[in-house]
Amino acid sequence: MATEIQGTKYDVNYITDFSKKRNEPEWFTDIRKKALQLSETLPLPQPEKTRIVDWNFTEFEHDVAGRTLTSASELPEHVSRLVGQDEESGNLLVLQNGQAAYAALSEELKSKGVIFTDIATALREHGDLVKKYYFTEAADYDTDRLTALHAALVNSGIFLYVPKNVEVSVPLQTLFWQENPNAGLISHSIIVADNGSSVTYVENYLSEKAEGRAVANVIAEIYVGDNARVQFGAVDNLSKDVTAYVNRRGYVGRNGQLEWAIGQMNDGNTLSENYTALVGEASVTDTKAVSIGNGSQKQNFTNRIHHFGKHSESDMLIHGVQRQQANAIFNGITKIEHGASKSDGEQTQRVLMLSSDARGDANPILLIDEDDVVAGHAASVGRIDPVQLYYLMSRGISKKEAERLVIHGFLAPVVSQLPIEGVKEQLVEVIEGKVK
């Protein structure tokens, strides 16, 4: 496996043609070209304690064929079951192999000015609005090689815009469904809740279990305006041969509120960063995430909260289970800037290892440049208690089943508190599938 600098085989000519084919605005093509150049010089991110230099971030098929669905009922059962009951009201995007395959948005939401569409369509129809939010406040493409590669090669994604003071009461959902086992899904989601609005958005990443060499490079930018509220749910369920880079970033305005509910259930190597900038005064974020590591999977999860605004509040609750030979690092970073007085940042990370070969590490970090704040952290890493297993088994429950109960029990305090009912149900099912 190549460990030298990973470059992409897709050059500037390819990228220009690709962009032209999609009728993208010039500013967008320019970002692609600039980012491609940067991707040749910028270093890979250096996650704490995880060696990613030999992970495959660059070898994949970039422009793979998708298919179109005339109705969500054409989805196979294992995909359609991810579409929750509430979403049957018809606010759903399906991106198959990265391409828009199905789109539905209720007339009611359309009439209120809500935009919910794939990124290619958004660029054509709402280019100026996309420009306002694409790699502006919440994310930068010149951070490292993976952000640059993302901006150069983005081939999928969605754009959700909720206008001022519009409250969306039903959840909106995107299914990213990968059927090609060698595809590179370079997906960019932009969720904007303008001032005073509110919305619940759920995204699923699902790939078919198949041998291959695939990549998912996912960036989501979530803009929460003043007095706005976003509930962001995600269930990532990419298969073993997909290397995943997932970078979700929130930017929260005054009195804004961003709630994350995330299930990180990928089966392949995963590098994940979840970042929230609490910019406005009295902005609030709450992060709840669960994950399960299986097989020889390596994962690195960083949850980072950055307090800028006075009276800003954050809470983080992360539980992870490591089975078999899985290895995962959990970094929790709460940073409170000077001037963010009266802020409160709390974090809890717990890791449970089920086998002696599994490895887990939790690193809580508080960086505080302001005196008048409250901050706290708790972290624990431990192996499953053999006496607990003995107790369960002494009632006739098999070891496997006993482990399943302990895992559910360990994740339950997070899962039961997830703010989005649909995500909760899906997660219980995915967890069940993973531990069976």
Place this chain on the structure above:
Amino acid sequence: MSTPTLKIENLHVAIEGKEIVKGFNLEINGGEIHAVMGPNGTGKSTLASALMGHPKYEITEGTVTFEGQDLLEMEVDERARAGLFLAMQYPSEISGVTNADFLRTAINARREEGDEIPLMKFIKTLDKKMDTLDMGEEFAQRYLNEGFSGGEKKRNEILQLMMLEPKLAILDEIDSGLDIDALKVVAKGVNEMRSPNFGCLIITHYQRMLNYIKPDKVHVMMQGRIVKSGGPELAERLEAEGYDGLKKELGIEDETVNQEA
């Protein structure tokens, strides 16, 4: 009676290389209730844990047959499914798993796939047994033993016993830490189980438990083995004289397992 339910022969048990049970022999037939009594530190609880298959205890010698099968060859869960039950002195707490889910999983582990206990039947049975044990409805949805008081844990052990209907139950110091009312409730539960198909081994320090659950046989354990067996009158004698009278009779100075060379 044909074959005994449980037959223990010359059992030796060690923990971390130290022998605690030293040549223990006992036979329990179907429907019999035996009591193993003895002061602290004589190997009673070690015996109970070793029979169930606790990972910390090592059987160094001896045989145990249960329902005609070699018990020591079986995994912990196999022992349970074969009909052995241990009401533990210190039950584990399992966070995030409700009592009801746990019990249903345990019951279904005894049944074929596709023949799981119907939910309504389960709930009915559970309600009834909880009622017998004076347990409030909320116990079904509380996490398994988490935050339970000592007495609640003991009741919960007996609830499991009643739900799982084993052939042989070992009650390890089920009376410790129980007030007299709670003890009566627990005894009521055990007595409700009495039948020719249910054997019981009560491990206890005190005789008072045996006022409520009448044993057929009483054994006294010292230095890791049975030193005296008899009927219920033996327990009464111990209540009257304490263990000292018996020690004198048997010429035992230190009854614990530590001192024997």
